[in-house]
Amino acid sequence: MDHLTELENQSVYILREAYKNFKNLAMLWSIGKDSTVLLWLARKAFFGHCPIPLVHIDTSYKIPSMIEYRDKYAQEWGLNLVVGQNKKALAEGMNHEKGRIICCEALKTQGLSQIMEQEGYTGLILGIRRDEEGTRAKERYFSPRDKNFEWNFKDQPPELWDQFKTTFAEGTHIRIHPLLHWTEINVWEYIEREEIPIIDLYFANKEGRRYRSLGCAPCTGSIESNAKNVREIIQELKNTSTAERSGRAQDQEDTYAMQKLRARGYM
């Protein structure tokens, strides 16, 4: 079995475990390449259907074409799309100038927490990967969060032989990470193999720049690149030694920024 098929089969297995074990499940769709691949895998797992609602956290600072892309495919693929937004924080004028970590927590973490409470979700599927950064490398496929949304990274459940944590105390919810074992290149190779339509912000524009990782417009930097299609992106990645999230300003805010953000419920 080739490597991509192996990755695919493992992710499908995890998605089916999640769907069977949790009644109120949602999947986060950030419009980026990872969660779009995740959505594709869900349709593989459920034979063309996505029986799980997709949550998009709209910080209002997203790059506009992301919203266009989202609405187009939500309709075309018949998705159950739920949009969450921390309207209170936005009304009070929250933006990245108040501090990137503060802004991420208000608009993303809190926005997510609000929609989860409103919809009563007890499980959330996310497209994070171990190779993105150090704290994600220590994640579990099924990772519990307590009622304050916190990740107790010092006491994670054991996970062996694909037996996942599916029972938990009242008030906790579970984060499920079916793409944990993929790398950035795997994601692009899979997009190429499956011909998954992907937002064009990832491809180089006329000025010779493209996004490698997508987020809010003020905090996401583009990179210099001539990669105009998936094949060229894969070639470029094979020859780079720059980290994927180096264009994401919040990661660089503090040495342990990601750990702090993620301990409090960030994706």
Add this chain to the structure above:
Amino acid sequence: MRLVIVGHVDHGKSTLVGRLMADTDSLTTGKLDFVKNICDQQGKSFEFAFLLDALEEEQKQGITIDASQIFFKTKKRPYVIIDAPGHKEFLKNMVTGAANAEAALLLIDAYEGVQEQSRRHGYILRLLGMKQVAVVVNKMDLVDYDPEVFYKIKSEYTEFLKSMDVEAREYIPVSAKLGENLAKRSENMSWYQGPTVLEMLDQFEDKVPEINQPFRLPLQDVYKFDGRRILAGRVESGKARVGDTIIFSPSNKRGVIKSIETWKVKKEPKTIEASHSVGITLTEQIFVERGDIATLADDPPIVTTTFDASVFWMGKKHLKKGESYLIKLTTQKVECEVIRFNKAIDASTLETLPDQDFIAKNDVAELTLRTRQPIAFDLFNTIAETGRFVLVDEYDVCGGGIITGFTPLSEIDRIRDEARYRDSHWIQGAVTPDMRAYRYGHRAAMILITGKAGVGKAGLAGHLEEKLFHQNFQSYLLDGRNIQVGLGADMDQEKYFSEGEALRRFGEVAKLFVDAGHVVISTSNVFNQEDHSNISLLVEPAPIVEVQVTDDKFPRGKPEIVLTVDEAAEHESAVQRILDYLKEEKILTGHNYSI
């Protein structure tokens, strides 16, 4: 290739991985600078371990708390390296890392020698079924590259591994910090002729899916999409194709594969095989559910409630005899208990803990487990994927184990085997159970009236048979005594009961009546509570309704209907209650489904 690095705390696991990454140019520039900055801030020389120990607490304390996974590449193939923590406290994280690996490097500090976790991790690797292990003796620079030190550790650890029938593939002396014998051969240890760590990695063999083993497909879920009923699951071993007859265990149902379901694949598969997540449909609709294991008809798994296992324990509370736990094996989830500790072992010394009816966190045991309901499995040595399990205490996975043995001893195992054999060889007539149910106005069922002698069971049973008959239902009062005097006439009366023949013959006759679509009523005084479950095994899948007549506050077992002696004596109202129940359960549906 997934590779785990294990060993005692501070023996240099994270450093080895960090150094390997750096020496094979597997790091992003951002990452190296990032770690350099942290080390500068903390006034330390460059710490390779920080490349993996990303948590603040890990870097400040200089330890690994949780397993990290990183990716790197040699000329031969890509690797996922799992850096497991060496602290005893974090054993569950080590297990998590090691259970998912195909090969292992076990590190021993040349200066400190073999320590507690060196042994415990070795034992756990064996329990996890790890076959490819190489031992790396690290920090050789601290002992002046002395071959004597290396050979002493090698012989000590070889002996330890030998005591549990394991052999390491290689012993490699290195200095991880200085990068000696990792990617580059060490000039200081020219006395060592074996492979470097990197060369060793490339010698490990990739795990290949077990497609030549017996076919095993544990069901994860059943979906109804677009008018199809799709059985979903991952093939754990073997292969099957469209048209194959499969049986499901433990439910003992049969079906024929009609199609293999897919979405957006380039080439439609003709077979389903090991390690693929698949979906199939069957030619006939049968009721199977998550937990059932589909296999080919001639090669089913073991189905029983009692088996021997080796278990390691990671729970905060002890694993105790007689307590209730959940066992998760493939997609089955059943309550279980330890009925016997055959050997409790201190995993750091491999010493037996005598007369101990429990094990504490981080220890291991050979024990006998009993499950509340029968489960399907294989021995770990036959098919690893269906021969291993985890134990859940309250909300947490607290233990893991492998099934080492099974002796089909008990009566219930014997009867179950008989029922399975009979069901799989049963010749079905042209008249189906549905056709009979439609004609008769009811499904087949067995009604057992139980209770102590003299509570009025016989009278009630007779009345029930009569009432059903007058309502045009096919009822029959089956008396155990009638079977004994006829079918049992060839046997000595005492042996007839003591050898279980009374029950077996009664159950098989009942099965025939049930197959003919009748509501069979019985008042078996001769059978005890345990026998009822055996009878239901023989009569399955027809429902059994137990009506218990008793004045006790707590009835025995789980009867569907409980009547006091006085209530049972009022035949009209008692029978009405039973009829109401049968209607509620849709056993009595009414003629032509008109009621």
